[in-house]
Amino acid sequence: MSADVNVVIVGGGLAGVACAKRLAGKPGMRVELIDRAGFQQFQPLLYQVATAELTSKDVRFDLDRLFRHHPSVNVRKDDVTAIDPGAMTVTLASGDTLTADHLVLAAGAQPNFFETPGAREHAFPLYSVEDALRVRGRVLTVFQDVAANPALVDEGALNFVIVGGGPTGVETSGALAELVHDVMPGVHHDVPCAEAQIILVDGGPTLLSAFSHESGDYAARQLKHRGVLLHLGTRVQEVTPESVTLADGTVIKTRLVVWGGGEKAADIAAASGLTAGHGGRIQVEPDLSVAGHPHVYAIGDVANIPYGDEAALPQLGSVAQQSGRWVADNIVAQSRGEAPQPFHYRDKGIMAMIGTKAAVAEIGPHRHEIHGRFAFAAWLGVHLELLSDMGSKIHSYVTWAEEFYLRPNHRSAKLLDPTRIDTPAINWDEDS
Ligand SMILES: Cc1cc2nc3c(=O)[nH]c(=O)nc-3n(C[C@H](O)[C@H](O)[C@H](O)COP(=O)(O)OP(=O)(O)OC[C@H]3O[C@@H](n4cnc5c(N)ncnc54)[C@H](O)[C@@H]3O)c2cc1C
Known part of the structure; x- marks a missing residue:
């Protein structure tokens, strides 16, 4: 590999972190990991925080700290306000625009109130x-x-x-x-x-x-x-x-x-202009890339991932984590001139x-x-x-x-x- 490959990951949740961790240390890979919170929130244990079982610190992981030993991963606490998949750019609230060789959308979900009054x-x-x-x-x-x-x-x-x-x-x-x-x-x-x-x-x-x-x-x-x-x-x-x-x-x-x-995709999914499926989630191909954009991937809760007979995999931590790792491997493969592989999910139940x-x-x-x-x-x-x-x-x-x-x-x-x-x-x- 000659020049550095720039990977921009939007969202530092289970999917984005898994992807960045897998890419960290891979020769030639430079990662910008952007998250508006600056920390990962471990959602499966949120109800324990809500019911006084755990402290907020138990379920919050600082991204800077997580990647402190990985100089090839730069963590930015910022809000992504726009994505241009054609130009491969991401615009941040701070005013910066980043250009990527590979763009990974991992912005997660948000509550869906189904327009219920109040x-x-x-x-x-x-x-x-x-x-x-x-x-x-x-x-x-x-x-x-x-x-x-x-x-x-x-x-x-x-x-x-x-x-x-x-x-x-x-x-x-x-x-x-x-x-x-x-x-x-x-x-x-x-x-x-x-x-x-x-x-x-x-x-x-x-x-x-x-x-x-x-x-x-x-x-x-x-x-x-x-x-x-x-x-x-x-x-x-x-x-x-x-x-x-x-x-x-x-x-x-x-x-x-x-x-x-209920939940629906994070707002940035709609703002990206990419084809959305159920719950506003970005529709992806079996290899997790977006149709027509072979270097743009969507993973975790923001993505509609078709799988076998299922229209889409469920919004689960294991799907997020495994899809993050898979995309990292596909990016490495693409940078070597190899074809990305269809996602294989190990169902944990x-x-x-x-x-x-x-x-x-x-x-x-x-x-x-x-x-x-x-x-x-x-x-x-x-x-x-x-x-x-x-x-x-x-x-x-x-x-x-x-x-x-x-x-x-x-x-x-x-x-x-x-x-x-x-x-x-x-x-x-x-x-x-
Ligand atoms: C209450 C609850 C309980 C759950 N329990 C379980 C469970 O027991 N087992 C299980 O397998 N799954 C569980 N899940 C599902 C699981 O947590 C999710 O599938 C998983 O967290 C999805 O990971 P993700 O990385 O796609 O999204 P997230 O973990 O939501 O991460 C998305 C990240 O993107 C960032 N972001 C969003 N928009 C922007 C933007 N515009 N700019 C910058 N950053 C942005 C957010 O700050 C966030 O950090 C639960 C979910 C919830 C809500």
Whole structure:
């Protein structure tokens, strides 16, 4: 290889980091890794931050630090405002324009509110560390306010609504139920915690629709066992500052609606002008390049990746990580004059952690179904692999995960202190 090959990666999440790590140290490869946050947010554990299990630092990985030993990777904390796939340029909010030999779009996803009135303004999504801290701050503030004024229970203060019966909604409901029913009574003796209600709402008839019926039923049983109320088969019609209205006419008074109801591609996907598929995701070829642009790739959650009989692979950490590594190899191949290869995905299965001693997993392409501690072991294995790109903390995660699975009611006092989070006060007189 003679001259340097310039690779610009937009997004430092699981996909972008995996790609940059694979290219780091490859002779002749120079990488610009651009991320607006400057750190990677490990989304699979955000609900643990939201429910005071983990600190924000546990799920946030500084990109500069991650690549400090890789001089061929330059990390830029900046916002990509425009992409020109024809000219192979990327424009940054700071005003710089970068030109690439290979462009990798790995900008991830964002919540999809499906134009539900009030949802964008009043619901709490769970897609970033900031979102998770907002949820935790709101839960803790509600308890603090009820301790000062128990009459707020009649205003729905202790009703927590989770929208979405997929893995995010199921995991969040389970963890929140354990927080409010098992942990909070020991913190706020003056709050009637037994009156707290976690209500999970989904438009479909079952939970975990991507899983088998048996797994969905198992999740439902486990959540009910933890006191979660399931409101299935009806969609959210409107969210206001103090209530949720469902399509069947039910009105639930609440001050916290967690939105796990769907996602769509990051805004930059539409701005790139590239062909979009389902959820606004960039449509890619089997080798992960964009049709007509052999040096432009899209990976992870921002991409619609066709695979075998499936119209697209699901938005999963393993898909993001593996597609990132695959594209790095394709770029190296192209720079040697070789043809890029179709993506081969090693299916790790799908899984969800429902709560203490309750997890569900469907492993491998044949979706072998397991529950309980075997599913927990599978969950842990997959998450440790995802975390392997993030550096050294593997041992502490194993310890934490075992604690969480076996003895979840331990919380650090710091994580239960609302004053440590910058949370806006709740206006209890609000009238929408
Ligand atoms: C709550 C939640 C729980 C999940 N749980 C699991 C799980 O248990 N198991 C599993 O396998 N998967 C899980 N997932 C899915 C998994 O986290 C994603 O598939 C994966 O993170 C996608 O990686 P990515 O790199 O494509 O996107 P992301 O990780 O979202 O990274 C995208 C990056 O791009 C940056 N960015 C976006 N736009 C711009 C721009 N214009 N300029 C600069 N930077 C930009 C963002 O700052 C971000 O860092 C979960 C997702 C969520 C939301």
